[in-house]
Amino acid sequence: MTAISFGDALNRTLHDCMAADDSIIIAGEDIAGGAGIEDSDVELGGVFGVTRGLAARFGTGRVLDTPITESAFVGMGLGAAATGLRPVIEVMFCDFFGVCFDQLINQAAKMRFLSNDRIQLPLVIRTTMGAGDGSGAMHSQSLHALVASVPGLRVVCPATPADAAGLLKTSIASPDPVIFMEHKGLYGLTGPLREDEDGHIVPIPLGKGRYVRRGTDLTLVATGAMVQEAEKAADILAVRGMRCEIIDPRTISPLDMEILIESVAGTGRLLVVDEGAAFAGFADAVVSKISQKAFAFLKSAPVSLTPPHTPVPYGRALEAAYLPSHEKIVECALRHFSK
Amino acid sequence: MTAISFGDALNRTLHDCMAADDSIIIAGEDIAGGAGIEDSDVELGGVFGVTRGLAARFGTGRVLDTPITESAFVGMGLGAAATGLRPVIEVMFCDFFGVCFDQLINQAAKMRFLSNDRIQLPLVIRTTMGAGDGSGAMHSQSLHALVASVPGLRVVCPATPADAAGLLKTSIASPDPVIFMEHKGLYGLTGPLREDEDGHIVPIPLGKGRYVRRGTDLTLVATGAMVQEAEKAADILAVRGMRCEIIDPRTISPLDMEILIESVAGTGRLLVVDEGAAFAGFADAVVSKISQKAFAFLKSAPVSLTPPHTPVPYGRALEAAYLPSHEKIVECALRHFSK
């Protein structure tokens, strides 16, 4: 068990996977950095440093800096995936999915289906998500459910270094296109890495959630950066006598319904906290699925806690008012579930 | 009360609105038709004929045929809306939102907010949705909830000629960007048009649902082409002794929660049938909101009936297996609600 940051865990995984498999290539903007600048020999390694050292190690034949043309290079990724490579494409922020959305929802998502499974599409789109750093309305969105609502795309939202590494490894091996969403606020988070006896990263299956903590009174569902808020809230609620069970589904699609139902069966109460859409987002999806599948267990109305249905604001006070937080979780839990 | 087709109702509304307000312009592909063809004097009026006669009447200064560049002309629409015009832009199929999604989710959706209301954005994006005509995976999607999940966009899904006309009129007058989704399968549907004593189309407010029929045993929620399926199903279920109440919310955002809660308060049972996403779609949104807001009224688990979580298939038998239908509604209602 090594303690490592979330960002370094991803970097380590990319290094390991690329070393093990020649067919893995990566492409994106500034992922090596300094392309075409004469005296430049210092790698940028992506704006968050996740791709550091890859170009130096594997060469610019496999680590491609691209022009700022997401449609072209995401499409290139899927075309390469359909013809024998395993591309890992970086789209700097998921907000930029807007400029390449056709390549995601119509091309990547549908190709395996349209080929009736004659084509496998081992494509990973790495991207960032989430607010909290004053990046404003077009660099802070949480579009995990939006992409998960598109049949054919798999969506991963890790919350810890170990999950980031293990899930990235599995995503790269997946024959389905995977949208791999890294919350910007987590890059600095440190934690242990799970390795096997040979020092290999232990892969984590897609579709398998995780009990962050066990509890009996309320099921808190959270992903990405919200997991930490849920943990802090649970600490506070524990003092108030409410023992929360926290579930991190880790992947949005496939979604681990078993763990969700199991938990709600135990607690009878559901609070989903999410940074995504207030309408038809991840929170609505979970509340709906649980209401349908575990209705009999519910002791009271399920509750979702999301940002308001507005774009992400910029100013610090505004952003704080916008984002779910442990304080808001506590307040929400007490208001809805304290009798 | 004139009987008129859904398509003609839209055409009539565009004529009326453009005649009444010089600032309304329309743009899109082939909406006049024959642009640049020398001997062409026959207007195509759009691939579904909805814009027929507009170019002849209002001139190509206000009715603009565009190249096949959705990002450019949707963006042009929003820029024009921000600076004094009221553009009605046609995107031929909502599946093509992929190629102009940035202009929808980042630009149009966020502009009023980012300006803190100094800019109004009276932009209507007319588009088609829905399967059932063998158009295949990229001309048949139902992305109403996907766009409704984006804060700042309003989404309208009319199911009758009267609603199409009344809602289009209101949409054009709206200071918010509206995605106006016309189900391809409805263009031929005829019905009365609601006009006032002066022969003007009666506008229908956004956010106001409609009781399609009253009933006591089960609330069926449906929009667009699914309303007809719900009606047929209700007829059959009536024979089996189940009296369905059918609600057509008509607009996805804003969503008329009052009518939904009122209905569920009466019936205690909810079945949402929808042609959109099986995960984080309209059905999940309604089920979630009702489970949260009307839990106490629910006598049994709410249910959603959607297509499977796959792209839309092409072959007739496949497409029939994919789409919700009145038979499937009946089966689903009996399975879940017959005790």
Add this chain to the structure above:
Amino acid sequence: MDIEILGKYLFKAAFIRSFEQRLAQFSQKGLVPGLLHLCLGAEVFEVILCSKLDSSCDQVTGSHRSHGLALAMETDPVSVAAEILGLEAGLSAGIGGTQHLLAPESGFLSSNGIVGGQVPMAAGAALSAKVRGTGGIAVTVFGDGAFNQGAISETMNLAAVLSLPVLFIVENNGLGQSTAAGYATAGSVIQRVRSLGIAAERVDSNDIEAVDTVTDTMTAWVRNNGSPAVIEALVPRLGGHYHGENEAYLGDQKVPDPLHTLETKALNSGLAEDQIQDILSRARQDADSAVEQAAKLYPAGESLMAKWSAKLHWNSGVGLLQAGGTDT
């Protein structure tokens, strides 16, 4: 030109023509689920183009109007026809349909329902060929209308910048649906692509000799230099945008049919009249029988959708590597 080769071109082009005409008849009888975008007029160019390719390492992507390309790449015609008819023996068991023909096994990676959607993926096929050192190239075919789509200009730039072996084919038939290319396109195709520093040639599909040379030169250039090139092919659109469309917007343009031109060329090059007739009638018979055979097959139905529903289900790991984990 070698008359044997001319004969082959003629056979294939005539086959495609007959194949589509036969399907159009089926469409009129209501037996085709979707709208048919026929390639009437483009067959000869496409056949000659594809004759320069090697389906073992090259990949072609095409637009909504790609029946001919799939066939020119030697995709099994019964499977193509069955796919267009939405039947079980189709390439994808009828899941994809007329606008979504996928046959990477014969070098036809994909056609596409989104104008321009097929173009970026060609850069990917080219990248694969380059990284894996297969010697292959990618060819992507699209229309004059598509030419203005951002995804295409982006991909041309990307292919140039990354030196990817992609041959871009602009099939300029003068129309995008009902809109004239001259109206929709600023500047000229050739100038625009040359301004990217990409090698480009324009060819009239009625000039058989030129088509043969240009496709040969340009495929070789891309293959040998590992960098992109463009061909603008002037092809007529001999029918409506789709079969059965109300073509009222079209004036009466008269354009020579490259298939007739090829016939004449073959005749002038020494192929006997009866040989030609024989080729044409064989082509027609083969095409008819392929379509007829396809039409006899079963439609795919519920079980296939059930399979896919399970596979892609939001709560299913099927089809995904569940490395060391249980299937949820």
Add this chain to the structure above:
Amino acid sequence: MDIEILGKYLFKAAFIRSFEQRLAQFSQKGLVPGLLHLCLGAEVFEVILCSKLDSSCDQVTGSHRSHGLALAMETDPVSVAAEILGLEAGLSAGIGGTQHLLAPESGFLSSNGIVGGQVPMAAGAALSAKVRGTGGIAVTVFGDGAFNQGAISETMNLAAVLSLPVLFIVENNGLGQSTAAGYATAGSVIQRVRSLGIAAERVDSNDIEAVDTVTDTMTAWVRNNGSPAVIEALVPRLGGHYHGENEAYLGDQKVPDPLHTLETKALNSGLAEDQIQDILSRARQDADSAVEQAAKLYPAGESLMAKWSAKLHWNSGVGLLQAGGTDT
């Protein structure tokens, strides 16, 4: 050139420089929520460009790097600074921030967080001017990196085809984030836009006279002809991509600073040394005091978000015309 005009240019450009430097200091103190993309090096060009515009009918849209443009269009500097600081007196009460400055009232329609996102909307502003007959034009400013984005090539084509009065400005600073323009861009900007049949000029921002002439000619051309034009402006990027960035990837490039060039030019044209110093120090004082004043204002908070939450709520008709209906 008229020394009075040179003096004005100098004042404004120096004001923008000081304004941004002051904000950079605030950023270092942790008082700016987001990353600051400073326009260091582009001020002179932007000031001269905007001096040719009429804010009563023209509209400018800009990229992520648009503080200078907003100020050059005479947007109130306190409001701009407060917006960048995320405070209540900001243009949008701090909702938008550094990358989202919207001031249509002063002819600056919008800046943008999406590379290229601001360009199509300029076509719309131009269309409005055309349809409403205001005599206005739209100007849209973006970088060399953005130039490859599909939305931009699409918009150039659209503006040409529909004859829209849009002036496209490619601010070529040789870099898109850490990537050289020469690496990312096939062909040359000028050739590429001229191939669309669009009038285009290239100008070095250190050639003050040329900047003055080219911006004057091109804005007039667009206004008079009602059709698009392009200026490629060579501007240096005197700092990192954003303030505080690790610029290790940059070699040591030495480029002349147009602000110094303008100073020299003013001197050579007859403006006295002390007049120049006076201009520069006034500019610095004004800028400092604008930023300082802004920084004293309140942050907006919960009540504003509550207002917007109600307004845009998925279950709210607020902000929508509820024609004849009840508000649900």
